[in-house]
Amino acid sequence: MFDKLSERLQGVMESLRGRGRLTDENISDTLRQVRMALLEADVALPVVKTFVESIRTKVVGQEIDKSLTPGQTLIRIINDELIALMGAGVRPLNLRAQPPVVILLAGLQGAGKTTSAAKLAKWLKDHERKRVLLASTDVYRPAAILQLERLATQLGIGFYPSDPSKPALTLAREALQEARRSLYEVLIVDTAGRLHVDAEMMAEIRAISAEVMPTETLFVVDSMAGQDAVNAARAFGEALSLTGVVLTKTDGDARGGAALSVRQITGQPILFMGTGEKTDALEPFHAERVVSRMLGMGDVLSLVESV
Amino acid sequence: KRLREKLNRGDSWLTYDLANLLPGGRIDETVLEELEMRLITADVGVETTEKILADLRGKVARQELGDLDALIAALRTSLLDILQPRARPLKIDADLAPFAILVVGVNGAGKTTTIGKLAHHFKAQGMKVILAAGDTFRAAAVEQLQAWGRRNDVTVIAQSTGADPAAVAFDAMQAAQARGFDVLLADTAGRLHTQSNLMDELRKVKRVMGRIDAGAPHEILLVLDASQGQNALQQARLFNAALGVTGIVLTKLDGTAKGGIVFAIASELDIPIRYIGIGEAAEDFAEFDAPAFVDAVLKKD
Numbered sequence: 001m002f003d004k005l006s007e008r009l010q011g012v013m014e015s016l017r018g019r020g021r022l023t024d025e026n027i028s029d030t031l032r033q034v035r036m037a038l039l040e041a042d043v044a045l046p047v048v049k050t051f052v053e054s055i056r057t058k059v060v061g062q063e064i065d066k067s068l069t070p071g072q073t074l075i076r077i078i079n080d081e082l083i084a085l086m087g088a089g090v091r092p093l094n095l096r097a098q099p100p101v102v103i104l105l106a107g108l109q110g111a112g113k114t115t116s117a118a119k120l121a122k123w124l125k126d127h128e129r130k131r132v133l134l135a136s137t138d139v140y141r142p143a144a145i146l147q148l149e150r151l152a153t154q155l156g157i158g159f160y161p162s163d164p165s166k167p168a169l170t171l172a173r174e175a176l177q178e179a180r181r182s183l184y185e186v187l188i189v190d191t192a193g194r195l196h197v198d199a200e201m202m203a204e205i206r207a208i209s210a211e212v213m214p215t216e217t218l219f220v221v222d223s224m225a226g227q228d229a230v231n232a233a234r235a236f237g238e239a240l241s242l243t244g245v246v247l248t249k250t251d252g253d254a255r256g257g258a259a260l261s262v263r264q265i266t267g268q269p270i271l272f273m274g275t276g277e278k279t280d281a282l283e284p285f286h287a288e289r290v291v292s293r294m295l296g297m298g299d300v301l302s303l304v305e306s307v
Numbered sequence: 308k309r310l311r312e313k314l315n316r317g318d319s320w321l322t323y324d325l326a327n328l329l330p331g332g333r334i335d336e337t338v339l340e341e342l343e344m345r346l347i348t349a350d351v352g353v354e355t356t357e358k359i360l361a362d363l364r365g366k367v368a369r370q371e372l373g374d375l376d377a378l379i380a381a382l383r384t385s386l387l388d389i390l391q392p393r394a395r396p397l398k399i400d401a402d403l404a405p406f407a408i409l410v411v412g413v414n415g416a417g418k419t420t421t422i423g424k425l426a427h428h429f430k431a432q433g434m435k436v437i438l439a440a441g442d443t444f445r446a447a448a449v450e451q452l453q454a455w456g457r458r459n460d461v462t463v464i465a466q467s468t469g470a471d472p473a474a475v476a477f478d479a480m481q482a483a484q485a486r487g488f489d490v491l492l493a494d495t496a497g498r499l500h501t502q503s504n505l506m507d508e509l510r511k512v513k514r515v516m517g518r519i520d521a522g523a524p525h526e527i528l529l530v531l532d533a534s535q536g537q538n539a540l541q542q543a544r545l546f547n548a549a550l551g552v553t554g555i556v557l558t559k560l561d562g563t564a565k566g567g568i569v570f571a572i573a574s575e576l577d578i579p580i581r582y583i584g585i586g587e588a589a590e591d592f593a594e595f596d597a598p599a600f601v602d603a604v605l606k607k608d
């Protein structure tokens with residue numbers, strides 16, 4: 001699977017060898033290969049279409065770097081453009097608000113919200129010396145609250161003991177009161193996984209958001225997600241004012257093209273990536289790494305240089 | 308019916324909206340591209356889509372397909388040809404009791420929930436069901452399975468978090484045999500197929516179950532999340548290579564994700580697709596039905 005994608009792009013470079021400059025005609029087949037490579041990496045079709053068109057307008061007539069062939073030039077442009085798209089606006093968590101600063105996590109079932117909540121709490125404790133309170137509003141999934149409690153206890157982080165017989169909205173309100181009362185600097189609110197087409201559950205999270213007024217609302221997305229990630233991202237983006245994205249499970253071999261889809265659809269930066277199940281497996285987002293993964297090459301630029 | 312309702316959200320059927328696209332009913336490149344787009348956005352993947360489309364284009368070129376209806380019928384047939392041979396329901400052989408099912412998959416795919424649903428399903432058929440809490444790694448995973456056990460009123464064999472999952476499986480196999488259970492469902496911790504030490508751990512669980520009953524596990528179910536894309540093919544390949552997967556469960560089909568990657572999996576690997584998950588409740592579950600699935604994939608949301 002991996003080699004095929006690299007081969008495609010190698011082929012792209014070969015096919016343009018010896019051409020003088022990039023023209024509409026000589027890049028069209030190449031762009032088709034790029035389109036397929038991105039689709040194979042799970043970038044959503046509408047996002048691929050827009051991207052390929054923007055590359056087309058950008059490269060036609062483009063001057064070619066003397067040391068590179070046209071094919072290499074094209075790949076370099078694609079690589080740089082993807083990095084710019086993915087990485088533009090990457091920033092640390094915004095904590096500049098009246099404490100308790102609220103961070104709300106949202107996403108589909110099993111995306112990694114609860115694990116990411118614990119990871120972010122640990123991150124803020126270790127890197128920003130913040131006093132953090134973790135709270136769950138997942139009254140649906142069996143043992144979801146206990147899962148967060150176990151993680152909080154293990155990390156020595158404050159935990160609000162949510163009562164699963166109360167509505168999620170009430171729990172969010174109570175957790176915020178507790179964070180104020182006990183002078184926590186940050187409150188991280190975990191939510192139940194929900195489908196973007198579940199109107200009732202989407203209304204619930206909107207209400208939770210209105211109640212706790214988060215400074216950061218992070219959409220948590222699995223890096224193995226497929227084409228449908230655009231639909232989910234769009235719906236969550238419409239329901240909530242998302243401020244960022246957390247990309248999880250990047251420790252596998254997924255190409256992670258959904259990251260580009262979600263970045264484009266929400267317009268919000270990917271702030272962190274999850275790199276494992278343990279609570280310290282969280283890193284600030286590295287656009288270069290995800291892009292070279294998407295293009296199916298360990299290091300795109302070294303490949304460009306070696307042709 | 309709950310399944311129909313959940314699997315086919317909306318009412319615009321393939322035939323209807325394709326006919327709308329081209330009122331004249333003639334086949335041209337626009338229609339073929341529309342079909343291609345639907346397969347791609349359903350996560351069927353570039354390669355499998357190209358294969359299917361090449362076949363259709365050939366038929367169009369040979370003028371075997373007179374109109375849109377014929378084209379759609381041909382597409383439906385070629386999709387069914389891929390999936391129908393894999394639609395083989397799981398039969399619990401009473402002679403093998405306790406029939407042991409090991410459930411595996413990547414993190415968050417829906418393994419534990421699927422076990423809850425299966426327990427409900429088998430119990431409703433009058434079988435005596437026992438669960439093994441083999442996820443001794445993730446926080447509160449044991450308690451999650453125990454909650455499903457209470458819900459269904461079935462026994463759960465568990466040790467504490469951090470215990471050896473093979474030891475849990477061993478205990479559960481012994482209990483199932485000694486106490487005359489019909490079906491054993493063994494949960495496992497989520498793991499990425501690239502983590503070779505964790506894949507070894509699963510192999511050990513399988514081996515240990517086989518020590519108590521040489522035929523066990525009788526079924527190894529791989530749980531795949533329908534919202535995932537091309538990586539699911541890699542999951543199927545590597546879990547199958549490590550363990551010999553004997554069945555697939557496709558979860559989270561109640562959203563707008565289509566789970567089209569199963570076409571690529573079905574083309575490459577001869578693994579029966581057993582069940583689908585269409586929600587978070589015990590009843591949100593059905594046997595895999597290839598024609599219904601194909602219709603849902605082709606439908607536009």
Ligand SMILES: Nc1nc2c(ncn2[C@@H]2O[C@H](COP(=O)(O)OP(=O)(O)OP(=O)(O)O)[C@@H](O)[C@H]2O)c(=O)[nH]1
Pocket residue numbers: 107108109110111112113114115116138141144191192193194248249250251273274275276277281414415445497499
């Ligand atoms: N390998 C890996 N696993 C992860 C990562 N993040 C989360 N997980 C695992 O993914 C699974 C689901 O994570 P959760 O945090 O429970 O996901 P969730 O979004 O809270 O799930 P629900 O509350 O059920 O919707 C668990 O097995 C986690 O250990 C990651 O970055 N890498």
Ligand SMILES: Nc1nc2c(ncn2[C@@H]2O[C@H](COP(=O)(O)OP(=O)(O)OP(=O)(O)O)[C@@H](O)[C@H]2O)c(=O)[nH]1
Pocket residue numbers: 109110141193195412413414415416417418419420421442445448495496497498530558559560561562583584585586587591
């Ligand atoms: N909408 C929907 N959600 C589902 C379905 N199956 C499982 N889920 C949800 O997906 C999330 C993860 O399910 P689990 O059963 O915990 O998944 P798992 O594979 O056991 O996860 P780990 O043990 O952490 O690897 C939970 O929130 C479930 O409620 C389904 O068919 N549809």
Ligand SMILES: [Mg+2]
Pocket residue numbers: 113114115138144190191192193
């Ligand atoms: Mg959770």
Ligand SMILES: [Mg+2]
Pocket residue numbers: 418419420442448494495496497
């Ligand atoms: Mg589980």
